[in-house]
Amino acid sequence: MAGRNVLIVYAHQSPASFNAAVRDVAVEVLEQQGCRVVVSDLYAMNFRASATSQDIKGELKNPEHFHYGDETMFAWQEGRLSDDITQEHRKVEEAELIIFQFPMYWFSVPAILKGWLDRVLTQGFAFSLEKMYNNGIFKHKKAMLSFSTGAPESMFLPDGINGDINVTLWPLQNGVLHFCGFQVLAPQIFWAPTFSPPQVREAMLGAWRARLGGLWEETPLTFAPSEYFDLSFQGGFRLRSEVKEERSEHPYGITTGHHLGKPLPPNNQTKATPPNDKNQPKH
Amino acid sequence: MAGRNVLIVYAHQSPASFNAAVRDVAVEVLEQQGCRVVVSDLYAMNFRASATSQDIKGELKNPEHFHYGDETMFAWQEGRLSDDITQEHRKVEEAELIIFQFPMYWFSVPAILKGWLDRVLTQGFAFSLEKMYNNGIFKHKKAMLSFSTGAPESMFLPDGINGDINVTLWPLQNGVLHFCGFQVLAPQIFWAPTFSPPQVREAMLGAWRARLGGLWEETPLTFAPSEYFDLSFQGGFRLRSEVKEERSEHPYGITTGHHLGKPLPPNNQTKATPPNDKNQPKH
Numbered sequence: 001m002a003g004r005n006v007l008i009v010y011a012h013q014s015p016a017s018f019n020a021a022v023r024d025v026a027v028e029v030l031e032q033q034g035c036r037v038v039v040s041d042l043y044a045m046n047f048r049a050s051a052t053s054q055d056i057k058g059e060l061k062n063p064e065h066f067h068y069g070d071e072t073m074f075a076w077q078e079g080r081l082s083d084d085i086t087q088e089h090r091k092v093e094e095a096e097l098i099i100f101q102f103p104m105y106w107f108s109v110p111a112i113l114k115g116w117l118d119r120v121l122t123q124g125f126a127f128s129l130e131k132m133y134n135n136g137i138f139k140h141k142k143a144m145l146s147f148s149t150g151a152p153e154s155m156f157l158p159d160g161i162n163g164d165i166n167v168t169l170w171p172l173q174n175g176v177l178h179f180c181g182f183q184v185l186a187p188q189i190f191w192a193p194t195f196s197p198p199q200v201r202e203a204m205l206g207a208w209r210a211r212l213g214g215l216w217e218e219t220p221l222t223f224a225p226s227e228y229f230d231l232s233f234q235g236g237f238r239l240r241s242e243v244k245e246e247r248s249e250h251p252y253g254i255t256t257g258h259h260l261g262k263p264l265p266p267n268n269q270t271k272a273t274p275p276n277d278k279n280q281p282k283h
Numbered sequence: 284m285a286g287r288n289v290l291i292v293y294a295h296q297s298p299a300s301f302n303a304a305v306r307d308v309a310v311e312v313l314e315q316q317g318c319r320v321v322v323s324d325l326y327a328m329n330f331r332a333s334a335t336s337q338d339i340k341g342e343l344k345n346p347e348h349f350h351y352g353d354e355t356m357f358a359w360q361e362g363r364l365s366d367d368i369t370q371e372h373r374k375v376e377e378a379e380l381i382i383f384q385f386p387m388y389w390f391s392v393p394a395i396l397k398g399w400l401d402r403v404l405t406q407g408f409a410f411s412l413e414k415m416y417n418n419g420i421f422k423h424k425k426a427m428l429s430f431s432t433g434a435p436e437s438m439f440l441p442d443g444i445n446g447d448i449n450v451t452l453w454p455l456q457n458g459v460l461h462f463c464g465f466q467v468l469a470p471q472i473f474w475a476p477t478f479s480p481p482q483v484r485e486a487m488l489g490a491w492r493a494r495l496g497g498l499w500e501e502t503p504l505t506f507a508p509s510e511y512f513d514l515s516f517q518g519g520f521r522l523r524s525e526v527k528e529e530r531s532e533h534p535y536g537i538t539t540g541h542h543l544g545k546p547l548p549p550n551n552q553t554k555a556t557p558p559n560d561k562n563q564p565k566h
Contacts, residue, residue: 013335016348042333049332049394050325052296065299067477069433107458108391111332111398118394133444150352154519159527161416161512161520163540168454174446175390194350229444236437237444244442257446261546 004035004216007095011042011102011113018148018193018201023101025205026146029212038091042112048084049115055082073123081122088120097142097215098182104149107168117176126180133226136181142220143182145172146208148190165189166269170256173269174223183220186272219272222265224254287318287499290378294325294385294396301431301476301484306384308488309429312495321374325395331367332398338365356406364405371403380425380498381465387430390451400459409463416509419464425503426460427468428452429491436474448472449552453539456552457506466503469555502555505548507537 008026012019027037040047051068053060057080060071075081081089092098102113109117121127131137149156156165169187177184188208193201228243230236239258253259256268265273291309295302310320323330334351336343340363343354358364364372375381385396392400404410414420432439439448452470460467471491476484511526513519522541536542539551548556 013351014349017350043335047333049398050330051388051393051395052326066297067300068296105334105401106397106404107454108397110334111394111401112334114389114391114397115332115394118388121389152516152519154521157519157521158536158540158542158544159522161507161509161514163453163457163507163538164542167450167540167542168458170446171390171451171454175451224444224446226444231444233435236435236440238437238440239442253441255446257441257450259441259447259450259547261441261549263544263546264542266544 004033004096005094006030006035006037007091007098008037008039009042009098009100009113009116010039011100011110011116013043017103018190019101019103021201021205022146022148022188022190022208025209026099026101026212029209038095040088040091040116042116045084047112047116048119049112051115051118055085055119056080057082069123072119076122076124085119085122088116089122089125092120092126092138095141097144099144099146101146102148104147107162108172109147121176121180131181132179134178134181134223135226136179139181139183141182142185143177144185144187145169145177146188146190148193150194151192152195153189153191164264166256166264166267169269173221174255174257178221178223184223185215185218185220186270189270219274221269221271222255222273224258228254287316287379288377289313289318289320290374290381291320291322292325292381292383292396292399293322294383294393294399296326300386301473302384302386304484304488305429305431305471305473305491308492309382309384309495312492321378323371323374323399325399328367330395330399331402332395334398334401338368338402339363340365352406355402359405359407368402368405371399372405372408375403375409375421378424380427382427382429384429385431387432390445391455392430404459404463414464415462416506417461417464418509419462422464422466424465425468426465427470428455428460429471429473431473431476433477434475435478436472447547449539449547449550452552456504457538457540461504461506467506468498468501468503469553472553502557504552504554505538505556507541511537 008023010023014020023039030037053066056071056075060066061074072081100113102109126137151162154160155162158164173184188211190204193204228239230238230240247254247260252265253262256264291306293306297303306322310322313320336349339354339358343349344357355364383396385392409420434445437443438445441447456467471494473487476487511522513521513523530537530543535548536545539547
């Protein structure tokens with residue numbers, strides 16, 4: 001693990017927060033392992049969240065109709081992205097692992113962190129139509145969500161009032177991280193630390209510390225391999241018929257999102273499936 | 284419909300965009316119906332996305348450990364929120380319907396719109412622990428997502444490479460809108476307008492225009508009624524055993540998130556179920 005680079009993208013306003021303590025444990029343990037850890041402290045950096053033409057230096061290709069995705073793709077190709085984005089690109093390029101550390105806001109990341117995703121994961125740099133999912137640009141990197149909730153775990157069970165946490169995590173983990181190719185490690189979820197007594201919060205940090213010790217050996221979460229799909233516009237990027245047939249006997253869908261009208265594979269977005277598990281899609 | 288107030292929270296940078304055209308059609312048709320339409324044009328307003336202490340006037344309750352949710356709840360109670368939030372609160376209070384108009388960014392709303400959700404849906408104003416879901420504060424209001432995608436519809440089918448759009452929409456529609464009590468109208472999804480020829484885009488706008496004509500009579504999407512759950516910390520906010528039993532014979536889960544280990548009810552987050560449908564939970 002020596003020499004490995006880790007980027008922590010951190011989104012909490014207060015150095016006295018539980019999220020700050022979680023970040024500090026990660027920095028400490030990973031540095032003890034010999035890793036080089038860089039933290040992007042988004043609020044402290046006053047990181048801009050909104051995707052605007054300020055992100056592009058020089059002239060726009062189409063000033064009459066500003067299209068953020070196109071303009072930033074061109075600007076990336078030509079080295080004309082704003083300095084704050086370019087700096088984050090360098091950190092991402094150097095990182096072997098990215099940890100996103102945040103309090104869950106409205107069933108997702110806080111806006112400042114959504115801004116990091118919107119602005120830093122530039123087309124061309126982070127994905128292209130040819131390079132996505134497990135053919136993705138960052139397929140040799142790992143990423144994980146580490147977050148605190150306001151609600152206790154029971155509220156996020158399939159029969160809890162907020163519904164299954166696996167469904168809530170799908171757009172972030174499949175749609176953002178795995179889309180860019182990242183091997184997604186199981187999320188580290190700190191359930192309702194604000195409403196927990198100090199000894200419970202301490203135990204949460206202890207469990208995190210222990211997990212970090214074996215993080216590099218973890219099996220990532222299971223997503224649907226891109227080979228399962230007909231990756232053409234005529235084919236509609238849909239599951240190949242032979243795969244559909246092969247899966248027809250299976251009691252569960254492939255992933256939370258690729259459920260195929262069957263029950264969701266349990267904990268698909270929260271727990272890694274051991275490699276010898278029969279639910280594991282073949283890679 | 285005369286005299287009804289509608290708020291459009293609009294998040295696109297360019298007045299020449301398809302999203303702008305969609306907004307214009309909504310304003311035109313709703314005003315023809317006699318509605319009063321207010322547009323919050325977030326980029327034009329330079330709307331702040333990040334949740335910071337700038338949102339609170341006067342002294343913080345706990346400057347040593349800034350907790351955004353608590354501080355803004357106190358500030359709301361005492362009339363000390365920043366003027367931009369207070370202005371949006373007034374618009375929300377007056378609106379009978381809120382339409383969120385945006386291009387989908389990374390399987391969700393753009394950061395500037397996430398910022399609107401994070402900052403405007405203040406605890407106390409938009410929800411409380413006692414008032415959530417169908418006991419929610421905005422239960423007499425309607426809300427809907429209206430958005431464009433980069434991907435064609437086939438990619439967002441349960442066997443498409445992006446997975447089921449119903450799963451992707453769950454955190455926004457259940458976790459944000461329905462959580463605050465809103466009756467959520469079926470989303471208006473414009474599939475890949477950028478890659479569609481002009482006549483297809485025109486047809487999309489025509490279909491939107493037609494839908495707006497009957498919008499006030501639409502049945503909202505189906506969510507799990509709060510009465511299904513034991514709303515106590517001892518009960519863990521989980522489904523009541525008698526409801527679980529009653530549902531045991533049912534082929535589908537209750538909603539996308541409350542799947543109970545069964546197949547997801549088809550199109551739960553994209554299509555309203557007619558009131559006489561047997562899949563419809565009793566309200």
